[in-house]
Amino acid sequence: MCQAIAVRERRLGGALFDRSNRRQIRLTRLGRQPRDDLRPVFEGLRDGLERARPAARGVTTVLRVGMTTGRTGTCRSGRRGGAGSNAAGASPTATT
DSSP: OHHHHHHHHHHHTSOSEEOSSTTOOEEOHHHHHHHHHHHHHHHHHHHHHHHHHHHHTTOOOOOOOOOOSSSTTEEEOSOOSSTTOOTTSOOOEEEO
16 A cells, blocks of 8 residues: 555655654645545445445335325325326325
């Protein structure tokens, strides 16, 4: 790892880490810049891998359920037409 970091530092032309205290190594200003710039990329990669786990088990979709303030005890589908709608084209309604 140290050699890989040293190669990066040589290519960038400066130190990524402040090594003046061997017990507490910190990023330099130069080291903080790529960390901050690459954070969204890293988070996207991490999130993608998290989504891949369920897909590997065959789970490929997410079901989102929402409630609206309307008539109490009525739940309506957000779909119009297609599978699950009645002959008149209205969404099915379930009452509890």
